[in-house]
Amino acid sequence: MGWPRQQKRNTRQRILESAARLFSRHGFDNVSIGDVMRGAGLTHGSFYTHFRSKQALYAEAVATAARASALARLLEEGKQRDLQQLLAGYLDISHVRQEPSPCPLAFLATDVATREQEVRGAYTRVFRRLVAFLRHGLSSRPAADARERAMAVAALMIGGVAVSRALDDEATAEALLAACRRFGGELLGAAPE
Amino acid sequence: MGWPRQQKRNTRQRILESAARLFSRHGFDNVSIGDVMRGAGLTHGSFYTHFRSKQALYAEAVATAARASALARLLEEGKQRDLQQLLAGYLDISHVRQEPSPCPLAFLATDVATREQEVRGAYTRVFRRLVAFLRHGLSSRPAADARERAMAVAALMIGGVAVSRALDDEATAEALLAACRRFGGELLGAAPE
DNA sequence: GTCTATACCTCGATAGAC
DNA sequence: GTCTATCGAGGTATAGAC
Numbered sequence: 016m017g018w019p020r021q022q023k024r025n026t027r028q029r030i031l032e033s034a035a036r037l038f039s040r041h042g043f044d045n046v047s048i049g050d051v052m053r054g055a056g057l058t059h060g061s062f063y064t065h066f067r068s069k070q071a072l073y074a075e076a077v078a079t080a081a082r083a084s085a086l087a088r089l090l091e092e093g094k095q096r097d098l099q100q101l102l103a104g105y106l107d108i109s110h111v112r113q114e115p116s117p118c119p120l121a122f123l124a125t126d127v128a129t130r131e132q133e134v135r136g137a138y139t140r141v142f143r144r145l146v147a148f149l150r151h152g153l154s155s156r157p158a159a160d161a162r163e164r165a166m167a168v169a170a171l172m173i174g175g176v177a178v179s180r181a182l183d184d185e186a187t188a189e190a191l192l193a194a195c196r197r198f199g200g201e202l203l204g205a206a207p208e
Numbered sequence: 209m210g211w212p213r214q215q216k217r218n219t220r221q222r223i224l225e226s227a228a229r230l231f232s233r234h235g236f237d238n239v240s241i242g243d244v245m246r247g248a249g250l251t252h253g254s255f256y257t258h259f260r261s262k263q264a265l266y267a268e269a270v271a272t273a274a275r276a277s278a279l280a281r282l283l284e285e286g287k288q289r290d291l292q293q294l295l296a297g298y299l300d301i302s303h304v305r306q307e308p309s310p311c312p313l314a315f316l317a318t319d320v321a322t323r324e325q326e327v328r329g330a331y332t333r334v335f336r337r338l339v340a341f342l343r344h345g346l347s348s349r350p351a352a353d354a355r356e357r358a359m360a361v362a363a364l365m366i367g368g369v370a371v372s373r374a375l376d377d378e379a380t381a382e383a384l385l386a387a388c389r390r391f392g393g394e395l396l397g398a399a400p401e
Numbered sequence: 402g403t404c405t406a407t408a409c410c411t412c413g414a415t416a417g418a419c
Numbered sequence: 420g421t422c423t424a425t426c427g428a429g430g431t432a433t434a435g436a437c
Binding site: 041042043044120121122123124125126127128129132135136138142143148162163164166167169170171172173174175177178179180181182183184186187190191193194195197198199 | 234235237238242290313314315316317319320321322325328329331332335336351355356357359360362364365366367368371373374375376377380383384386387388390391392395
């Protein structure tokens, strides 16, 4: 009869998934606790039996969104998958406009910057995982060079998607993504000097 | 005796400067109309004689912040200034942590994405100005290549600063900026193929 | 653990005196 | 045009019944 404990974990997980989905799309302040709970099929009253505060939920939701993201799915789908394909999938207009599980690094960058350390710490860990993955795919290079390249590519991916999302002109958004795909690809693929 | 009209314009400008400063640092939702008016030496009551709504103010504030930014000052300081210096000044930790007039493109990217068209239109115009400037400095290249490079460098700059600001680890933030400086410099400087 | 109800607060926007 | 005062909406967080 350890069932109740398991039940609670499941509920908590549903809340987290609802939060990850809503926060990623709309940001912290445009989503209320009621919205999150409704998305999990509950009412707002029982929220505080699962989380200390809205910010605490946000911190965990960032990590959850990262695990649920299309990028994360691509990563586990096959380590062998080459980085160029990953880049192209990330820097795609469907990720910017329709993706139900977007990357929180790109969708929440400036939103996270104004929160407290708990949230920024979660964001930082997700960022480091992305950099580590990219670096791993560049292991034919000297370690320092691979790390630097991985960071620049990460910034290009995140910046490309974040800015593209803010633009109100579809043609410019597409052109921006294409430019990031091209030069991101060069950074990943150019021969060592 | 056209003075009253001029007075009103001055007041309006002070409100805009206060808004640009506060919104850039804290985002749209974390700044109230009262905060903005206080920053301009007024009370909240007279706000609506100058602006239609908070969102309308935000749209104009994005443009104002862009004009006041350190980047804009560098631009007019001398068109001759080379792009490498501009890149280094932008991708600097002081821009991320202390700059009183930060670039709204980097500080508000995901914040703008969730607003309506009026705001995103203002953001888009600022972005296009940055791209145009970078492209101009790459005019020795074929036009299409220059535009693509300019867009990628812009995404790298904005992404580098935006992400760096969200990180809670100073060493990683510095490493990220350094990586963006290096490869942004390569994108600007590498010889045409 | 989840529900309804509510305390308490902040904010955007408006009204009306000066 | 600017001020003080206020309306009304919506939010976080808590209380208490079930």
